Amino acid sequence: MITILNEQHKPLAVLDQYFDDEITEQVNGLYTLKFSVYLDDLKSPYITVGNFAEVEGQYFNIVHHRRTRADSGAVIISAECEQVAYDLIYHTYDQFIHTGTPTTLLQYALAGTGFTLDTVEITELVSVEFKEEASVRAIIIAIATAAGGELKFDKYKISLLRRRGREHSVQFRFGKNLLGIVKDVDAKTGTAVTSYEVNVVELRSLPEFAMLEAFELGDTVDIIDEELGINEKQRIIQYTYSPRMRINSKVVIASAILGIQDTIYRLQKTSVAKDKWMYGVKIGPEEGIVQERYDKRAKSIWNADVFKMQKGDGSGSYTDALYFNPANGEYEFSGIVRAAQFIGGSIQIGSNFSVDQTGHMKAVGAEFSGDITASVITGGQVNGTSITGGTVIGATVMTSYYGDARVELRSGYADIGVFSSAPGNPNIFGIVDNYNSATISLPNGGDLIANNNDFEIVAFNGKIEINAPDGVYINGIRF
Known part of the structure; x- marks a missing residue:
């Protein structure tokens, strides 16, 4: 029977009259349930998206249903369901790049999804790398593939086994339990994959066999058809059967097959969709x-x-x-620029350095470790050990700082001074023009003064004055 459950997994209805029912499961692939019922006013309203179908102790999401009126006038409701682990396709990581044991990686991938980890038989370290958005479903399949294991889903519990199924001597032989066989060769992925779709009679259901001919997903079996020349030992990688009555079943026998989840994932990662990441690239x-x-x-x-x-x-x-x-x-x-040559108009760095298109540079300060060649240097102050050039123009030229022994030339009225380094920095020698008043100052206050064609010497409060047109005076006496 099939029990319909609500979102809290509480029973809503029990279906005991259903048909066209089948469960299909692949190794590391899809896990689905399909069934049909006739319209029932009491039970049919519960067959809706969002509810669950429980069968054989397994939970399936009802993801699609449709109603069809048959030729007889009866209304048939068909439902398609996915085992609840399919929900992991809606949980995603922007990227998933990790190395560790399968247990560690699976626990990390399943965190926050509502699913728990059950049995893990593989302990070797594995690496999984998704540099773009990926679903948790795709991630756990990648972990299983990297570990060389196979996933098993039980409601909301997930196990990673080294291998599902077993090797035994069950035979699918034409004339015994093999009803039909289709050989399928698929090279759409670039590599040819051969598989057999086999319709079989499940002899386990017959009392005389008493489960001796039972098989499960992952089992290795013999497939024999003498007329077609087929005698091979292969694994069951997909198994489809009726949960109502296991009699006529279908298996796919091959070494590999793409499941619907793998196909969806491959389409997601090979199709350019708006505003979706693909290998680190997004177009929107x-x-x-x-x-x-x-x-x-x-x-x-x-x-x-x-x-x-x-x-x-x-x-x-x-x-x-x-x-x-x-x-x-x-x-x-922003960063470091390296180039063999720069050709351009002007340069502006911040507000304190610029070079215009004529080559004129403005800067707050500069340091040079080589030669500076210029025809004219104009400025307020020049400090240095040696200045060599044609012309030096400035307000003041000094051989040292104020307070030190120095020679000083000041602009305006031709002031020239020689100063000692003694306290008070007395003037040793000076020439002061003061606009037509030429004064020569000597040490200790001695002056030589020439004004209006007069010549005057004053030393130690004494005075010697020579005025050529009117004579020569010594100590105030005219000679």
């Missing part, structure tokens, strides 16, 4: 082409308006490292 109407490293350390954005290369911190936050905006004429770069 908002940003255009976006490329992002799996560790979120770098990202590029390219569209008709801008081109950006960004540096990331690993958590999803980015800053522009290279920015092009042709429409606005903006080109920005």
Whole structure:
């Protein structure tokens, strides 16, 4: 029987009159249930998406149902269901790159999904790498594949076994239990895969065999058809049977087959969908082409308006490292530039350094370790051990700082001074023009003064004055 459950897995209805029922399971692949019933006003309303079907102790999501009126006038409801582990396709990781035991990786992948890990028979380290978005369903299949194991689903519990099924001597032989056989060769994936679809009579249901001819998914069996020249030992990788009555069943025997989940995953990863990541690349109407490293350390954005290369911190936050905006004429770069030659118009770095198109440079300060060649240097102060050139123009020229022994030339009125390093920095020798008043100062206050064609010497409060037109005076006496 089939029991319909609500979202809390509480029984809603029990179906005992159903038909066209079958369960199909693949190794590391799909696990589905199909059944049909006639319309029943009491039970049929519960056959709806969101409820569950329980059969053989297993939970299946009702994912699709339809109603059909038969020629007889009866209404038939057909339902398609997926074992609840299919829900893992709706849980995703932006990336999944890990190395560890299968137990560690499976626990990490299943965290927060509502599913738990049961038996794990493989302990060797494995590595799984998804650099783009992937579903948990795809991740656990990848873990199983990397470990060389096979998954088993039991309601919300998941096991990883080294191998499902066993090797024994069950034979599928034409004339005994083999009703029909189809040989299928599929090369759509690039490699030819040969499989056999076999319709068999399940002899286990007959009392005289008493389960001696029983087989399960993963078993290795003999398939024999003398007329077709087939005598091979192969594994059952897909098993379809009626849960109501196991008599006429179907098995697929081969070494590999793609399941629906694998096909969906392959389509997701090989089709370019809007705003979906594919191998680190996304195409969408908002940003255009976006490329992002799996560790979120770098990202590029390219569209008709801008081109950006960004540096990331690993958590999803980015800053522009290279920015092009042709429409606005903006080109920005943060980092180190290495080039053999730069050709351009002007340079502006911050607000304190610029070079215009004529080569004129403005800067707050500069340091040089080589020669500076110039025809004219104009400024307020020049400090250095040696100045060599044609012309030095400035407000003041000094051989040392104020307070030190120095020679000082000041602009305006031709002031020239020689100063000692004694306290108070007395003037040793000076020439002061003071606009037509030429004064020569000597040590200890001695002056030589020439004014209006007069010549005057004053030393130690004494005075010697010589005025050529009117004579010569010594100590105030005219000679």
